[in-house]
């Protein structure tokens with residue numbers, strides 16, 4: 049039984065790995081105006097303002113998601129880019145909302161709780177009991193988060209989807225390593 053599982057895993061690993069490398073190397077499509085900033089590729093739309101729902105759809109049209117800022121490093125990298133490229137007075141939608149449950153902000157791209165937040169002072173305040181979509185606004189050249197009315201017309205920042213297959217390979221590799229700790233490689237020859 050152990051031998052069969054080991055050999056199946058070997059076959060899976062051999063077939064998954066090359067495909068995953070191709071996907072992770074694909075990067076940004078040349079026809080899509082994404083810009084690499086820090087560890088992500090962004091599409092920053094400063095041409096048309098739109099409500100949050102339209103911003104979600106806008107990004108989907110480019111095989112991307114309304115961006116979710118996930119670290120202090122991302123906040124500062126994005127803030128630096130926006131302020132040094134003439135966008136320091138603009139407001140942008142992010143891919144996070146508490147529409148499902150008041151006060152529980154969820155990341156749109158994976159449906160999980162938003163783990164990182166750099167809220168502006170006093171935010172989120174759910175002003176008028178009607179602020180359920182997260183946006184970025186500038187305070188002294190750093191962009192902070194605020195919950196806003198989802199129907200407000202703001203610009204959009206999309207992020208290119210990260211290749212997921214890389215994680216599958218890591219998981220499979222870890223599984224293989226754990227399995228090999230309990231199985232002799234020599235037994236495969238019999």
Ligand SMILES: [Ca+2]
Nearest residue numbers: 146174179180
């Ligand atoms: Ca709210």
Ligand SMILES: [Ca+2]
Nearest residue numbers: 173174179195
């Ligand atoms: Ca607010």
